[in-house]
Amino acid sequence: xxxxxxxxxxxxxxxxxxxxxxxxEAMSFAQVVEHSGAPRGSIYYYxxxxxxxxxKEATSWAGDFIAHRNIRKLEADGPAGxxxxxxxxxxxxxxxxxxxxxxPIAAATLESSRLPEAREAAGKVFERWQSIFAExxxxxxxxxxxxxxxxxxxxxxxxxxxxxxxxQRSLAPLERVFEELRSLVxxxxxxxxxxxxxx
Amino acid sequence: xxxxxxxxxxxxxxxxxxxxxxxxEAMSFAQVVEHSGAPRGSIYYYxxxxxxxxxKEATSWAGDFIAHRNIRKLEADGPAGxxxxxxxxxxxxxxxxxxxxxxPIAAATLESSRLPEAREAAGKVFERWQSIFAExxxxxxxxxxxxxxxxxxxxxxxxxxxxxxxxQRSLAPLERVFEELRSLVxxxxxxxxxxxxxx
DNA sequence: GTCTATACGAAGATAGAC
DNA sequence: GTCTATCTTCGTATAGAC
Numbered sequence: 001x002x003x004x005x006x007x008x009x010x011x012x013x014x015x016x017x018x019x020x021x022x023x024x025e026a027m028s029f030a031q032v033v034e035h036s037g038a039p040r041g042s043i044y045y046y047x048x049x050x051x052x053x054x055x056k057e058a059t060s061w062a063g064d065f066i067a068h069r070n071i072r073k074l075e076a077d078g079p080a081g082x083x084x085x086x087x088x089x090x091x092x093x094x095x096x097x098x099x100x101x102x103x104p105i106a107a108a109t110l111e112s113s114r115l116p117e118a119r120e121a122a123g124k125v126f127e128r129w130q131s132i133f134a135e136x137x138x139x140x141x142x143x144x145x146x147x148x149x150x151x152x153x154x155x156x157x158x159x160x161x162x163x164x165x166x167x168q169r170s171l172a173p174l175e176r177v178f179e180e181l182r183s184l185v186x187x188x189x190x191x192x193x194x195x196x197x198x199x
Numbered sequence: 200x201x202x203x204x205x206x207x208x209x210x211x212x213x214x215x216x217x218x219x220x221x222x223x224e225a226m227s228f229a230q231v232v233e234h235s236g237a238p239r240g241s242i243y244y245y246x247x248x249x250x251x252x253x254x255k256e257a258t259s260w261a262g263d264f265i266a267h268r269n270i271r272k273l274e275a276d277g278p279a280g281x282x283x284x285x286x287x288x289x290x291x292x293x294x295x296x297x298x299x300x301x302x303p304i305a306a307a308t309l310e311s312s313r314l315p316e317a318r319e320a321a322g323k324v325f326e327r328w329q330s331i332f333a334e335x336x337x338x339x340x341x342x343x344x345x346x347x348x349x350x351x352x353x354x355x356x357x358x359x360x361x362x363x364x365x366x367q368r369s370l371a372p373l374e375r376v377f378e379e380l381r382s383l384v385x386x387x388x389x390x391x392x393x394x395x396x397x398x
Numbered sequence: 399g400t401c402t403a404t405a406c407g408a409a410g411a412t413a414g415a416c
Numbered sequence: 417g418t419c420t421a422t423c424t425t426c427g428t429a430t431a432g433a434c
Contacts, residue, residue, distance in 0.1 A: 007399095021312060022310075022312045022313075023222070023223075023224060023309055023310040023312065024222075025222060025224030025225050025310070026224050026310065026312055026313060028426080028427060028428085029427075029428070029429095030426090030427080039399075039400050039401080040400075040401070040402085041399070041400035041401045041402080042399065042400060042401095043429095044428095044429070044430080045399065045400075046399095050428070050429070051427095051428070051429095100312065102308075102309055105366070106309065106362050107309055108366075109301075109362050109365050109366040110222055110301055110305065110306055110309055110310075110362070110365075111221075111222040111224070111225065111309075111310070112365075113220060113221045113222065113225055113299065114225060119365070119366060122366040123366040123367040123368065125366075126362075126363050126366050126367060126372075127367060130363075130372075148375070149375045149378065149379060150379075152360075152363070152371075152372050152375045152376060153356060153375065153376055153379045155359065155363065156355075156356050156357075156358075156359030156360040156362075156363055156372060156373075156376045157352060157355050157356050157359055158355075158359065159355075159358070159359035159362050159363070160354065160355030160356055160357065160358035160359030160360070160362075161351075161355040161359070163305050163308050163309070163325075163355075163358050163359075164325050164329075164351070164354065164355055164358070166308050166309075166311075166318070167304070167307075167308040167318060167321040167322040167324075167325050168322040168325060168326060169322065172351075173325075173329075173351050173355060174355075176347070176348045176351045176352065177351060177352055177355045179348065180348060180349075180352045180383075184379075206417095227408080227409060227410085228409075228410070228411095229408090229409080238417075238418050238419075239418080239419070239420085240417070240418035240419045240420080241417065241418060241419095242410095242411095243410095243411070243412080244417060244418075245417095249410065249411065250409095250410070250411095399434105400433105400434085401432100401433080401434070402431100402432095402433080402434100403430100403431085403432090403433100404429100404430085404431085404432105405428105405429085405430075405431090406427100406428085406429080406430095407426105407427090407428085407429100408425105408426090408427085408428100409424100409425090409426085409427105410423105410424090410425085410426100411422100411423085411424080411425100412421105412422085412423075412424095413420105413421085413422080413423095414419100414420095414421090414422105415418105415419080415420080415421100416417105416418085416419075416420100
């Protein structure tokens with residue numbers, strides 16, 4: 001997460017970071033301004049739609065950020081490699097934040113009652129993550145139906161595992177989930193491993 | 200969810216219901232009073248600890264409610280039967296609320312930055328759900344380690360699946376998750392089915 | 399583009415009457 | 417036990433100067 005050049009981008013990134021820790025409702029503009037170091041007077045200049053717009057953009061930004069990261073990782077190390085990297089990612093996040101941070105997309109989903117646009121953005125993010133992973137499985141010989149189902153289980157498992165980990169303040173649930181997901185993914189790709197291309 | 204006799208209990212139940220739909224922060228006392236029909240003047244009489252206390256109790260109450268339901272279902276129909284019942288439960292919830300409602304325990308977890316007690320209660324709930332399911336698997340011949348890992352995946356998968364379903368306003372993700380979980384659970388219990396008792 | 403000041407509303411919490 | 421009134425804080429949002 002390199003430092004962004006413009007105040008606007010920094011505000012979006014800060015919003016995503018604050019959302020994952022405090023949630024959407026508890027995140028205030030004051031926090032965003034302080035965290036991003038952006039000028040106070042710029043909020044409604046850049047985001048005339050107010051908090052709804054900021055949260056929606058933060059959701060989409062975080063989703064795209066992770067999607068790109070995942071695409072690169074999949075190309076380099078395949079589905080099993082991505083799962084490994086994701087597990088490390090969350091281990092680091094929980095270590096750095098003492099289990100305070102979670103997934104901003106999940107926050108946008110659970111607190112979307114007043115922000116319908118955020119929920120819609122979250123839906124698109126999850127769908128994209130899922131289809132990226134499913135496609136990677138397909139390209140390694142997993143049947144489309146199976147690939148899609150597995151990819152859905154992967155992101156459901158991770159999102160849920162992150163919640164269990166936060167609630168229990170323990171890495172154990174998430175580690176178990178990743179262990180199971182890895183086994184399933186490797187098994188689905190067949191004995192040839194993650195780079196095989198059976199059809 | 201039978202109607203509770205006392206105003207106090209009704210407030211707790213209403214809080215849980217409102218949390219799952221609006222989240223913790225967006226749920227106000229005004230909503231709780233209106234939804235429960237409880238007397239306005241009773242809030243701080245019954246909950247001197249304010250919102251923190253109400254949210255904590257709502258989290259624990261909802262957790263216990265589901266736990267008891269699950270125990271009964273497990274005794275009657277085993278792990279696979281519980282998964283089936285859970286899928287139906289969520290299908291009904293989403294149908295009734297147009298995908299607005301989710302899991303109140305998840306809401307308590309994600310929005311616990313100002314309410315540490317709620318997070319702790321949520322952690323206990325998840326742990327209890329998991330161990331109830333794991334024990335049912337064990338009593339059907341699944342090895343302890345495997346039973347525990349599977350039970351964790353089950354609740355992570357469901358919690359995550361509920362989030363994906365809400366975000367995408369579609370039952371599809373959750374149905375896929377349940378399909379996968381059912382297969383895994385049945386496979387783990389062996390060819391004798393959910394009532395066998397191999398060791 | 400960015401600032402300050404302020405309007406406005408909402409929500410948690412308290413006090414004291416009944 | 418329950419009510420009303422109120423205090424206080426806070427957060428979004430707007431207006432207008434610089």
